[in-house]
Amino acid sequence: MTTTTDVTGFSTESGSRRADRMRLFAQPAAVVVIVGLVLAWAFSRDNDEIEAQSIQAGVLLTKTWEHLVITAVVAAMVVGIAVPLGMLLTRTWARPAAPAFIGIANIGQAAPVLGVLVLFFLWTEWEGLWAAALPIAFYSLLPVLRNTITGIESVDPALVDAGRGIGMSSSGVLLRIELPLAIPLILAGLRTSLVLAVGTATLAFFVNGGGLGELIDTGYKLNRVPVLVVGAVLAVGLALLVDWIGAVLEEYLGPKGLS
Amino acid sequence: MADNDNVSGVEIQLDHVTKRYSGSREPAVKDVTMTIPAGKIVILVGPSGCGKTTTMRMINRLIEPTSGTITIGGEDALRLNADELRRKIGYAIQQAGLFPHFTVAQNIAVVPGLLGWDRKRIEQRVDEMMDLVGLDPAQFRTRYPRQLSGGQQQRVGVARALAADPPVLLMDEPFGAVDPITRGNLQDELLRLQTDLRKTIVFVTHDFDEAVKLGDKIAVLGEASTIMQYDTPEAILANPANDTVAGFVGAGASLKQLTLLRVRDVNYNDDALTAVSEDTSPAQLRSRMTEAGKTYALVLDGRRRPQRWVHVRDLSTAASLAAVGRPVGDLVSTQSTLQDALEAILAEGGNAVVTGTRGEYVGTIDIRTVTDTIQQIREEHETGSAAS
Structure with a gap:
């Protein structure tokens, strides 16, 4: 018995699965350790008045919270727009329109996000959370949209045929067969989108959107390296955590029976 | 149906x-x-x-x-x-x-x-x-x-x-x-x-x-x-x-045709000379065989299940019917397809014994039966299609 389990343990598939599981535990642990060390260093050193204004628990928590809110709003918008749109664009009658929408999403991603952010501000004259979240959502829409379309289109046509053939309606096939089978790809897209969103949310302070970008900006403009480092490390930590959440979702939300 | x-x-x-x-x-x-x-x-x-x-x-x-x-x-x-x-x-x-x-x-x-x-x-x-x-x-x-x-x-x-x-x-x-x-x-x-x-x-x-x-x-x-x-x-x-x-x-x-037909659907022979080993002596069987003009007879057991083929020559020296002749090899049942029957006929060298549902002797089948059946089906379908 032991020999057989050992043999399967050496196969590449379970090997990479094991690596995945290792990462599932190691990644958040690493983030906590690094962020903890940096914060300990920042709090324990001799901060001057300007530094002390930024490096205090209340400010850091607010900025991190703002950053998280922007990310969450972006995620909600991306899922709410890209997944239904992707589902729609895989219907036979809408398929010709798919390249146009992919093209628009491509422009969103290809254009520098700072440019989109500023243009959007100049156009709407909005400030704050939504002025930041909308352009960032537009910027990070593409991975989810493209993966939703690819995911649904890569479902074996024989399954769609079987579903229709035994009397499922076309929306029944979409919701019970096509969408569940596309979920792994959609989640992979969402993970990419979210990492993009966390990164670009550091630019939200340009339109008064808050977030960790403010710390980085303060540290840079006033030449206070500890403030800059704390802001940057927190942003990186957040990105890694969001990526980890994406991995956990992929591990547990995907359809069963596929492996 | x-x-x-x-x-x-x-x-x-x-x-x-x-x-x-x-x-x-x-x-x-x-x-x-x-x-x-x-x-x-x-x-x-x-x-x-x-x-x-x-x-x-x-x-x-x-x-x-x-x-x-x-x-x-x-x-x-x-x-x-x-x-x-x-x-x-x-x-x-x-x-x-x-x-x-x-x-x-x-x-x-x-x-x-x-x-x-x-x-x-x-x-x-x-x-x-x-x-x-x-x-x-x-x-x-x-x-x-x-x-x-x-x-x-x-x-x-x-x-x-x-x-x-x-x-x-x-x-x-x-x-x-x-x-x-x-x-x-x-x-x-x-x-x-x-x-x-x-x-x-x-x-x-x-x-x-x-x-x-x-x-x-x-x-x-x-x-x-x-x-x-x-x-x-x-x-x-x-x-x-x-x-x-x-x-x-x-x-x-024609070979595929044989998979569609069952032995029970064809006219197999039931005129083989048979004898139950327990209540027939070799001498009795021998005289019956000369009377009927047959060189081979089929020996059955008490429940009329086929056991051995005996040649008339074997009987002159035999003391009882229990051990003479050649054991019956492949059997076909009335449920078998003609393809199975043909296989048995080839293996047995001319004649295959047909048994009923309880394994009892019901007749024999030979290559002529098979060819005649195929011939007959062809003729039926030809006249059938000519008529329609």
Whole structure:
């Protein structure tokens, strides 16, 4: 018995699965350790008045919270727009329109996000959370949209045929067969989108959107390296955590029976 | 058939059905008219691309006919809601088409669920269907399709198609992707199911041997689904309508014919000289043999089961009938196919002994019986087609 389990343990598939599981535990642990060390260093050193204004628990928590809110709003918008749109664009009658929408999403991603952010501000004259979240959502829409379309289109046509053939309606096939089978790809897209969103949310302070970008900006403009480092490390930590959440979702939300 | 009252299937009628895809000049299916009798297995067989699958898919309207009418059990299929129509028509396809993220039970439960059955009834039905196709519910209910072998998947596919007890079953090369041994088993099992269920089954295949084995009737289709011949397997084998059908039947039509006939259906001989070993002495048998002018006799045991062949020469020296002569080798029963009988005849060197249901002697069969039978069937179908 032991020999057989050992043999399967050496196969590449379970090997990479094991690596995945290792990462599932190691990644958040690493983030906590690094962020903890940096914060300990920042709090324990001799901060001057300007530094002390930024490096205090209340400010850091607010900025991190703002950053998280922007990310969450972006995620909600991306899922709410890209997944239904992707589902729609895989219907036979809408398929010709798919390249146009992919093209628009491509422009969103290809254009520098700072440019989109500023243009959007100049156009709407909005400030704050939504002025930041909308352009960032537009910027990070593409991975989810493209993966939703690819995911649904890569479902074996024989399954769609079987579903229709035994009397499922076309929306029944979409919701019970096509969408569940596309979920792994959609989640992979969402993970990419979210990492993009966390990164670009550091630019939200340009339109008064808050977030960790403010710390980085303060540290840079006033030449206070500890403030800059704390802001940057927190942003990186957040990105890694969001990526980890994406991995956990992929591990547990995907359809069963596929492996 | 006499017992028509057990038939759960209904008749399907295709009337001048044509399918023309936009952009192609030639129709994919051209003016097909055929009646599929209730409770029978009808095989649509033909080369790839002949439109046999298209024809079948028009019955459940996965493909809408361009013109013509299709009636199922007297109802105009084209007037019904297509989704509801399909819930009343079982559908099994190549490689089963099971949903990989559904368990076996969930896959089988799909159609009853769509029909709004309550949970308890669905659960019961799922177990019943799994028993029917020979899968232990306790063991397989919660498995996923990827954890099953190809043959098991195909069984689940058939169970899913039959779950809501539809009168009609459409099968599109359902056994095309499994190995030949499993395919043979699945075919046998379909025939076994069909003797109880008596559904109307439309079965598409490109394998003529499969068609001969399964079909009550075979429709041999040519280009654009033109029906070249629509008849029983026996008739098509004995008298192919044209060269194309003959080509499709392939070599060895007479040998295939033999798989369709049972020994009980032919006139085997029952005039062999027999003797029961316990109450006949060698001398008695010898005098009976000279009287009848036979050189061989068959020795039976107390329950009239065939034991040995004895030559008249063997008897002069023998003390009893228990140990003389040559033991009987291959036996054929009245249930055997003529193909099995032929095999036994060749192995036995001229004569094979035929036994009844309890293994008792009922007669012998030789090569003449086989050739005469084939000859007779050919003549019947030839005069039959000349008359019509």
